[in-house]
Amino acid sequence: MQTETSVLVTGGAGFIGANFLLRMVPKHPDTRFVCLDRLTYAGNAMNLRAIEDAANFHFVQGDICDTALLGGLFEEHGFTSVVHFAAESHVDRSIEAPLAFARSNVEGTVALLEAARQAWPEDAAGAGDRYRFVHISTDEVFGSLGDSGQFDEATPYDPRSPYSASKAAADHFARAYFHTYGLPVVLTNGSNNYGPFQFPEKLVPLVISNALDGRAIPVYGTGENVRDWLYVKDHCAALEAVLRRAPPGETYLVGGDSEARNIDLVERLCDLVDAVEDRPEGYSRDLITFVEDRPGHDHRYAIDFSKLEAELDWQPEHDLTDGLRATVDWYLRHPDWLEAVRDDSYRDYYARQYSEA
Numbered sequence: 001m002q003t004e005t006s007v008l009v010t011g012g013a014g015f016i017g018a019n020f021l022l023r024m025v026p027k028h029p030d031t032r033f034v035c036l037d038r039l040t041y042a043g044n045a046m047n048l049r050a051i052e053d054a055a056n057f058h059f060v061q062g063d064i065c066d067t068a069l070l071g072g073l074f075e076e077h078g079f080t081s082v083v084h085f086a087a088e089s090h091v092d093r094s095i096e097a098p099l100a101f102a103r104s105n106v107e108g109t110v111a112l113l114e115a116a117r118q119a120w121p122e123d124a125a126g127a128g129d130r131y132r133f134v135h136i137s138t139d140e141v142f143g144s145l146g147d148s149g150q151f152d153e154a155t156p157y158d159p160r161s162p163y164s165a166s167k168a169a170a171d172h173f174a175r176a177y178f179h180t181y182g183l184p185v186v187l188t189n190g191s192n193n194y195g196p197f198q199f200p201e202k203l204v205p206l207v208i209s210n211a212l213d214g215r216a217i218p219v220y221g222t223g224e225n226v227r228d229w230l231y232v233k234d235h236c237a238a239l240e241a242v243l244r245r246a247p248p249g250e251t252y253l254v255g256g257d258s259e260a261r262n263i264d265l266v267e268r269l270c271d272l273v274d275a276v277e278d279r280p281e282g283y284s285r286d287l288i289t290f291v292e293d294r295p296g297h298d299h300r301y302a303i304d305f306s307k308l309e310a311e312l313d314w315q316p317e318h319d320l321t322d323g324l325r326a327t328v329d330w331y332l333r334h335p336d337w338l339e340a341v342r343d344d345s346y347r348d349y350y351a352r353q354y355s356e357a
């Protein structure tokens with residue numbers, strides 16, 4: 001690790017943030033990691049159980065919009081890096097309640113950028129590798145592709161859901177802080193992640209948990225939408241490389257080199273669950289239920305990550321076959337985790353969402 005000694009990780013009790021902390025805390029014992037998380041429905045302190053007693057880890061429950069809290073934390077811990085995951089992250093929820101996305105994703109990001117600007121020297125971007133603000137974003141800011149082509153770092157923004165619009169606005173603020181104030185910001189736009197600790201409203205864990213319970217498996221439209229699936233541990237390795245070596249002001253796209261139609265992904269997951277549970281062939285596929293498509297549902301995302309490969313020597317280590325197998329295996333070995341996070345609000349939400357199915 002370079003010279004940073006104290007890293008603020010926001011949203012570290014959520015899916016990708018927890019995987020990142022579980023990788024980084026044991027690997028860098030001389031670096032202090034402070035996790036700031038509001039613990040919304042998507043965040044869970046039990047995701048961090050394996051590191052909660054580590055001497056170089058500290059957890060703070062709080063909101064990234066709380067400017068007084070942020071100022072106090074920067075003063076107390078002297079952060080030299082920020083890795084910013086905290087966000088409302090579910091597109092369906094953004095369609096129901098967009099204001100929460102404007103608040104956490106836009107206002108929260110600006111509050112964090114401002115806290116770093118106040119705490120760090122004016123020439124922080126010129127201070128070698130000492131200071132970094134890694135802003136984690138999504139490929140959804142680029143909108144939708146046709147049947148061919150890929151997004152790259154030059155693709156213009158065209159967000160089409162309240163979620164992607166809020167992430168796009170946050171990205172613009174992050175770049176503005178680099179250009180206007182010289183804050184050493186680096187951006188990443190990652191594709192759809194999957195893996196351990198993902199809240200079961202997202203497609204992969206939803207399919208696994210519903211298949212396990214013998215419940216209907218909802219698929220939007222005809223399931224033709226294509227996503228580039230990125231195993232979360234590969235994403236975290238990319239983020240570590242970006243934190244350590246990316247020059248200020250740069251943007252990197254992160255993809256899994258694993259394009260798949262939703263329906264094909266769902267069928268593969270059904271077959272994996274059935275194989276492990278020793279069920280008859282096709283048992284879980286029969287649970288697939290096509291539901292009315294999401295409004296503004298993007299057709300296809302695909303990622304050209306050659307810049308990250310060429311400049312930071314990163315490429316995904318898991319293909320879809322390995323990654324899905326490891327993921328199904330993890331959820332099957334952690335039924336207590338699934339039970340604990342599937343509380344009443346989640347059940348009500350999905351009862352409403354798919355009531356017509």
Ligand SMILES: NC(=O)c1ccc[n+]([C@@H]2O[C@H](COP(=O)([O-])OP(=O)(O)OC[C@H]3O[C@@H](n4cnc5c(N)ncnc54)[C@H](O)[C@@H]3O)[C@@H](O)[C@H]2O)c1
Binds near residue numbers: 065090136193
């Ligand atoms: N999941 C994906 O496929 C994917 C892909 C690319 C980029 N991203 C981005 O990566 C980041 C993490 O995504 P995720 O899937 O882990 O999300 P997640 O929903 O699983 O976790 C988000 C975390 O942020 C916390 N949080 C939300 N609002 C907060 C606030 N106001 N203050 C403090 N904490 C708050 C939540 O409690 C939760 O722990 C997000 O910025 C997301 O846009 C996600």
